[in-house]
Amino acid sequence: xxxxxxxxxxxxxxxFGLGARPDELSAANRDPRGWLxxxxxxxxxxxxxxxxxxxxxxxxxxxxxxxxxGVLKRDGTxxxxxxxxxxxGRMTDEQGAKFQxxxxxxxxxxxxxxxxxxFARTRLxxxxxxxxxxxxxxxxxNHFTVSTIKLQSAxxxxxxxxxxxxxxxxxxxxxxxxxxxxxxxxLLYLDQARSAGxxxxxxxxxxxxxNENLAREIMELHTVGADAGYTQADxxxxxxxxxxxxxxxxxxxxxxxxxxLYRPQLHEPGTRIVMGxxxxxxxxxxxRAILADLAASPKTAAHVARKLAIHFVADAPPPRxxxxxxxxxxESGGDLAHVAEALVDSPEAWASDARKFKTPYEFxxxxxxxxxxxxxxxAKEVVQPLxxxxxxxxxxxxxxxxxxxxxxxxxxxxxxxxxxxxxxFSAYYAPNGAAPVDVAAATLGDRxxxxxxxxxxxxxxxxxxxxxxxxxxxxxxx
Amino acid sequence: MSNGSNxxxxxxxxxxxxxxxTFLAAPALAALPEGRRKLVVIICRGAMDGLSVSPPVADxxxxxxxxxxxxxxxxxxxxxxxxxxxxxxxxxxxxxxxGEARIAPAVAIPQRIRSHFEAQDLLESGGEQLYxxxxxxxxxxxSVQARGANISALAVGTQEPLILRGPVxxxxxxxxxxxxxxxxxxxSVLTDLYASDPTLSRAFASGMETEAMAENxxxxxxxxxxxxxxxxxxxxxxxxxxxxxxxxxxxxAVISLDGYDTHANQGAANGQLANHLKNLDDVxxxxxxxxxxxxxxxxxxxxxxxxxxxxxxxTGGTDHGTASTMILAGGALKRGGIVGDWPTLADAxxxxxxxxxxxxxxxxxxxGVLRDHMGLEARxxxxxxxxxxxxARxxxxxxx
Numbered sequence: 001x002x003x004x005x006x007x008x009x010x011x012x013x014x015x016f017g018l019g020a021r022p023d024e025l026s027a028a029n030r031d032p033r034g035w036l037x038x039x040x041x042x043x044x045x046x047x048x049x050x051x052x053x054x055x056x057x058x059x060x061x062x063x064x065x066x067x068x069x070g071v072l073k074r075d076g077t078x079x080x081x082x083x084x085x086x087x088x089g090r091m092t093d094e095q096g097a098k099f100q101x102x103x104x105x106x107x108x109x110x111x112x113x114x115x116x117x118x119f120a121r122t123r124l125x126x127x128x129x130x131x132x133x134x135x136x137x138x139x140x141x142n143h144f145t146v147s148t149i150k151l152q153s154a155x156x157x158x159x160x161x162x163x164x165x166x167x168x169x170x171x172x173x174x175x176x177x178x179x180x181x182x183x184x185x186x187l188l189y190l191d192q193a194r195s196a197g198x199x200x201x202x203x204x205x206x207x208x209x210x211n212e213n214l215a216r217e218i219m220e221l222h223t224v225g226a227d228a229g230y231t232q233a234d235x236x237x238x239x240x241x242x243x244x245x246x247x248x249x250x251x252x253x254x255x256x257x258x259x260x261l262y263r264p265q266l267h268e269p270g271t272r273i274v275m276g277x278x279x280x281x282x283x284x285x286x287x288r289a290i291l292a293d294l295a296a297s298p299k300t301a302a303h304v305a306r307k308l309a310i311h312f313v314a315d316a317p318p319p320r321x322x323x324x325x326x327x328x329x330x331e332s333g334g335d336l337a338h339v340a341e342a343l344v345d346s347p348e349a350w351a352s353d354a355r356k357f358k359t360p361y362e363f364x365x366x367x368x369x370x371x372x373x374x375x376x377x378x379a380k381e382v383v384q385p386l387x388x389x390x391x392x393x394x395x396x397x398x399x400x401x402x403x404x405x406x407x408x409x410x411x412x413x414x415x416x417x418x419x420x421x422x423x424x425f426s427a428y429y430a431p432n433g434a435a436p437v438d439v440a441a442a443t444l445g446d447r448x449x450x451x452x453x454x455x456x457x458x459x460x461x462x463x464x465x466x467x468x469x470x471x472x473x474x475x476x477x478x
Numbered sequence: 479m480s481n482g483s484n485x486x487x488x489x490x491x492x493x494x495x496x497x498x499x500t501f502l503a504a505p506a507l508a509a510l511p512e513g514r515r516k517l518v519v520i521i522c523r524g525a526m527d528g529l530s531v532s533p534p535v536a537d538x539x540x541x542x543x544x545x546x547x548x549x550x551x552x553x554x555x556x557x558x559x560x561x562x563x564x565x566x567x568x569x570x571x572x573x574x575x576x577g578e579a580r581i582a583p584a585v586a587i588p589q590r591i592r593s594h595f596e597a598q599d600l601l602e603s604g605g606e607q608l609y610x611x612x613x614x615x616x617x618x619x620x621s622v623q624a625r626g627a628n629i630s631a632l633a634v635g636t637q638e639p640l641i642l643r644g645p646v647x648x649x650x651x652x653x654x655x656x657x658x659x660x661x662x663x664x665x666s667v668l669t670d671l672y673a674s675d676p677t678l679s680r681a682f683a684s685g686m687e688t689e690a691m692a693e694n695x696x697x698x699x700x701x702x703x704x705x706x707x708x709x710x711x712x713x714x715x716x717x718x719x720x721x722x723x724x725x726x727x728x729x730x731a732v733i734s735l736d737g738y739d740t741h742a743n744q745g746a747a748n749g750q751l752a753n754h755l756k757n758l759d760d761v762x763x764x765x766x767x768x769x770x771x772x773x774x775x776x777x778x779x780x781x782x783x784x785x786x787x788x789x790x791x792x793t794g795g796t797d798h799g800t801a802s803t804m805i806l807a808g809g810a811l812k813r814g815g816i817v818g819d820w821p822t823l824a825d826a827x828x829x830x831x832x833x834x835x836x837x838x839x840x841x842x843x844x845x846g847v848l849r850d851h852m853g854l855e856a857r858x859x860x861x862x863x864x865x866x867x868x869x870a871r872x873x874x875x876x877x878x
Contacts, residue, residue, distance in 0.1 A: 149736075149737065190741075191741040191742040191793055191795070194742070194792070194793045195792055195793060196792050198792075203792070208792050208793075209791055209792020209793070210791060210792045211741055211742060211791050211792055211793045211795070211797065212791075212797050212798075213739075213741040213742075213797065216592070216593075216798070220593050220595075226593045226595070226596050232592065232830065357677075357678075390635075390637060390652070397523070397736045398523065398524065398594060398595070398736070398739075399594075400594075400595050403637070406677065407638065407643060408637050409637070410638075410677050410681050411633060411637060411638035411650040411681060411685075412648075412649060412650045412680075412681045412683075412684035412685030412688060413633075413649075413650040413651045413652050413685050413688060414637070414638075414650070414652075414681075414685070415678065415681050415685050416682070416685035416686060416688075416689050417652070419661055419664065419665065419668070420661065423661055449674075451670065451671055451674070452671055455667045455670070455671060459667075460663075464663070464664060467664050468667055468668070468671075471664065471668050471671075472668075472671055473671060473672060473674065473675040473678055476678065477675075
């Protein structure tokens with residue numbers, strides 16, 4: 001069913017955007033598609049905050065932590081995780097407790113940095129007047145996941161998103177792929193920084209060797225997809241080509257510290273063959289050429305198109321929509337601004353039934369937007385509730401990122417937790433400037449159904465009315 | 479499928495369940511109450527390294543292949559002359575010594591794939607091929623069994639794992655939910671609103687029921703778990719066990735653990751992997767403690783999507799491999815040695831010249847447990863529960 005005109009703006013702000021803020025529906029109403037397209041920007045996504053430290057500074061904090069807990073290597077290598085505590089037998093209980101306490105203290109600056117990132121990003125999402133632009137950025141950040149569940153990438157997951165993802169989300173996919181692959185966040189998260197070719201100098205003299213994690217996930221998750229027909233040999237070959245992609249250590253020259261650094265002494269010499277194509281020896285350029293071919297592959301276009309359609313429209317997306325997005329990717333050479341416009345122009349994306357179930361992050365963000373508010377306490381309002389709802393920002397459990405499927409989020413226990421959050425949230429944030437039914441109308445527009453409207457009108461208190469709005473099927477879905 | 483016909487004769491004898499089973503007119507055996515048999519599946523996500531879980535210390539190639547991440551012979555917990563357990567698996571080791579835990583050191587899913595996500599799908603769907611099935615084998619096992627007994631399942635955690643998805647409604651729980659008076663009132667309104675949305679309607683009804691059950695179990699344990707989710711693997715498992723032992727509680731629980739993807743700095747007796755193995759040990763220990771006397775009717779399976787490379791890689795870790803170790807525990811187990819054959823780590827034996835080769839299909843173990851412990855009949859196991867799995871025969875001799 002194609003949406004009526006008056007339904008279109010409601011879909012624009014809830015399905016494409018992040019949920020309406022109080023005046024947003026009227027802003028989108030005149031020209032919903034134009035409102036969305038005006039958010040497609042060659043500058044990329046908005047940035048959460050200008051004052052957050054970048055990768056180099058954050059890695060310096062991490063290096064400080066590592067040296068305090070005694071694991072920073074003499075050569076300045078920074079990709080080592082801290083070793084375990086000295087074996088219990090050699091320490092008294094008191095020494096052990098002191099050791100743990102010191103280690104915990106040393107970790108504080110690292111954790112605070114992560115918390116600042118989570119807070120800034122969530123505040124941006126709750127406040128922005130360009131929510132489609134932000135949703136588009138969140139999609140790509142999730143597609144190229146770097147998670148805080150590993151300590152060594154935790155420290156740079158936020159800077160990674162700000163530096164490698166956000167500037168490129170409306171540019172060429174290839175540029176986004178290359179930026180993500182070369183960023184220290186990704187190199188640390190998927191263990192690339194110390195991967196060495198067996199026949200490289202480091203392989204021969206320092207007994208370093210290959211790690212195929214990043215190569216595999218680039219092929220499987222970031223580009224052509226697991227069903228693209230590549231083999232273990234292709235993964236290994238790509239991993240060999242990627243050797244040398246590394247990071248400047250903290251005892252190296254100042255202008256390389258904490259930055260991408262190609263290390264020829266780690267690079268496996270020789271020609272590589274990946275998915276039937278030959279790549280002559282060429283140092284850093286060898287993997288770069290493979291990335292370019294992966295980005296240009298029709299399989300990547302299809303993989304990306306399908307993921308976008310699933311994210312924006314339905315868990316089982318209309319094949320026609322997937323085809324349109326794929327074609328726009330191929331016609332434009334992977335120009336993501338072009339793909340974003342194609343999405344907005346696809347009639348299949350505007351069906352009036354809302355088939356997407358919000359993730360916890362989307363739910364909480366849209367709750368604040370409905371209230372016309374932003375969180376003011378990082379720990380209590382953002383980190384704790386989202387951890388409890390199962391989606392601590394930047395902490396996807398695996399490299400495939402957060403699921404976009406309702407089956408993963410609409411579990412029984414999870415819905416009860418949303419109700420718990422909704423009642424607590426409403427106790428502080430239920431808007432009191434307007435009648436609850438008008439708040440509901442400003443939030444959902446024509447998507448608000450008669451049953452929910454009646455239930456909200458009949459509620460005993462503003463708190464209860466707002467809780468019902470947040471928990472209504474219309475609000476839970478988009 | 480007709481009612482009750484899915485109970486095998488053996489199961490009918492065990493349960494004394496006569497529903498629709500005409501050849502058993504008057505069961506004389508003492509009946510085991512419905513749902514008394516418990517099954518807990520722990521999915522260790524990220525590819526848990528079997529060669530560290532159960533170091534094959536007597537294999538002549540182990541130490542050389544593993545280098546710095548080999549578990550030192552003087553640190554391991556010995557099972558027999560050939561196998562041992564990782565030093566952090568002390569509780570499981572104690573169970574093994576009393577015949578209540580066993581290892582299957584070389585199991586794998588039916589397809590040779592090295593993608594975490596595809597492999598987890600296959601492990602949980604129980605399919606022979608990828609992308610064929612969108613429901614989980616435990617749910618389908620329930621749908622066969624639910625016809626004759628009041629049996630349900632609980633997913634522990636904030637997400638619903640594929641293994642439990644399907645036609646039979648399941649419960650899910652994770653620490654921290656608390657239903658207040660306000661919520662009770664709103665929940666009746668929501669029940670009406672969700673009437674037009676079957677997914678939300680079912681999930682919400684089941685969620686409120688489970689929370690009510692949790693409430694009845696008493697608050698202390700729950701608060702403790704909620705306060706420290708990361709450090710409370712043991713308490714988490716104790717609470718799960720309490721769900722299982724409630725009157726009318728679920729018979730099956732699924733717990734997911736993650737963090738096993740150790741590509742770099744894996745560690746040996748201590749370190750990254752060791753910490754995650756301690757979690758697993760705490761969970762099994764918590765189940766043992768929380769189940770109390772029900773432990774004797776319980777089987778716990780800890781399984782991962784695939785193993786890791788036999789050789790240490792260039793960054794002190796291991797990459798995606800093939801066979802890994804499955805751990806079986808519980809008072810219902812039959813005492814015995816290792817489950818399945820040991821392929822050895824000789825060069826010629828390695829799969830693809832890199833991985834431990836599988837000698838046993840995970841489905842064979844699952845089928846053996848479902849048949850002999852949960853009373854499912856072979857025909858259902860080869861049909862709807864594990865389609866096209868006739869060549870992966872149910873393993874005998876797992877259950878006492």
